[in-house]
Amino acid sequence: MAGNLTTDFIEFLSEHKDEITKYFVYPYLILAVVVYLVFGSVRSFNYRAISSSVPQKVLLITAHPDDECMFMAPVVLSLVREGHLVSVLCLTTGNYYGLGEQRKGELLRSCELLGVGRQQVKVEDNSLYPDDPSVTWDEEAVSDRLRSTIYTIQPNAVITFDSSGISGHINHKAVHSALLSLCEQGIMPQYSRVFCLNSVNILRKYVSILDLPLSYVVSRNIYVSSPLAVLRSWRAMFAHRSQLTWFRILYLVFSRYMLINTLTEMYRYLKIPLVPCLHTTWSYLTQANGNRTKLTQTRANGYRTDLTQTQAKGYRTELAQRQANGNRTEPTQTQATGYRTERTQTQVNGYRTKLMQTQANVYKTELTQKQANGYITELTQKQANVYRPELTQTKANVYRTELNQTQANGDRTELTKTKAKGYRTKLTQTQVNGYRTKLMQTQANVYKTELMQTQDNEYRTELTQTQVNGDRTELTDTSQWEQD
Secondary structure (H helix, E strand, O other), rough: OOOHHHHHHHHHHHOOOOHHHHHHHHHHHHHHHHHHHHHHOOOEEOOOOOOOOOOOOOOOEEOOOHHHHHHHHHHHHHHHHOEEEEEEEEEEOOOHOOHHHHHHHHHHHHHHHOOOOOEEEEEEOOOOOOOOOOOEEEOOHHHHHHHHHHHHHOOEEEEEEEEOOOHHHHHHHHHHHHHHHHOOOOOOOOOOOOEEEEEOOOOHHHHHHHHHHHHHHHHOOEEEEHHHHHHHHHHHHHHHHHHHHHHHHHHHHHHHOOEEEEEEOEEEEEEOOOOOOOHHHHHHHHHHHHHHHHHOOOHHHHOOOOOOOOHHHHHHHHHOOOOHHHHHHOOOOOHHHHHHHHHHHHHHHEEEEEEEHHHHHHHHHHHHHHHHHHHHHHHHHHHHHHHHHHHHHHHHHHHHHHHHHHHHHHHHHHHHHHHHHHHHHHHHHHHHHHHHHHHHHHHHHHHHHHHHHHHHHHHHHHHHHHHHHHHHHHHHHHHHHHHH
8 A cells, every 4th residue: 555655656756746846946956056045145043042141151962073063063153152161071082993192182172263262162981871873872871971961061052962963973862862861860950951962864864955945934943054164064074084075075065964953952951842732731830840849858968968069068168158257247346346346446546546656757847957957057057167178288289289280281392392492403304315326326326337338339339349340350351362
């Protein structure tokens, strides 16, 4: 029967595919694009958001590093942009393949890219809830850890997985079960609202923007990332380099969780879905209140005493301080008056004593100054009378010394001038003698040169004449010999 229905449905689609494409597919595509352009193209958009305009603290609880950017990036980016303080609690280091320390560093880097500071990130590594899909987590241990963290941070909102765990991962489901257990047992603080990230079927999960119109219709709390926010989510995912595989890259492109997050509030202490009927809802609430009152006092006290010692001390200190302040303002009028009178009298006496001492010191100072001035004046006068003759004698001696020095300088100047004239005369005579000597030497050298030149010329002339005469004689003798 089921096979026949499937066959008939496929045949119907084949016969009317053109009509379906024309009247359903194309309009839906256009609607999805328009909705995204209106609500998400400029900035991240949240509808019926979990937060108000007042900055609040939000705690994000995940099971593994990379859950914060693979599944919850739109809500994280939106809350950070609105100015809320977002904290992340990751229950494992992702050590399934022995990469725990590396993945922890990748988580811190990814959270920084999403706008969550390193000091706001807490990473657990407990053998009771390890990163292993084949191990069932200890729900009580996980609940205790969540309770401790929630009472420490005191968030206004807590966000985690729903019962399907988005991807069906057993660790994701365990986180939801532990948090739900806290709600059912009445342990969650009244100021903390709990929200679950909605899981969708595989068709909606991988149609990206096409799931936007349907999400707006069926969800009470929706967060949509702008294109820039989507790129930021991708950067955060690329910080998990050890997890980048080809199918995760395809996930980044097609998954609606990179673009859209829808949340459903987990009604505190109730394991029931949202019921539209007010009467039915009221019945569930009444029943839940009855169940809560049946909790044993011992169990409730046990959970209350599990508060961290630091918080308890802080609360007690603050309470004691307030009580002390109140007690201080409530003493009897008599005691207060007596104490004030006694203290005031003591202060007045002390003030008077200090004032009198100060005045006495000032008077002594002024008197001492006057006496000192009188003594100095008298001493100066006496010293002046004694030192004036000595000073005059000293000045006279100085004047004489200066006069003698001046005269001596004058004598030295005249003597120097006389010596200089004599030296100049001697120097001039010596220079003239030297010049004359050089001149005479030069003239003698020139005369010698001319004389030697004249003698040389005469010698050459005589020699030439002798040779000429000799040649003539020889020539004459030769001619006579030829004639003979």
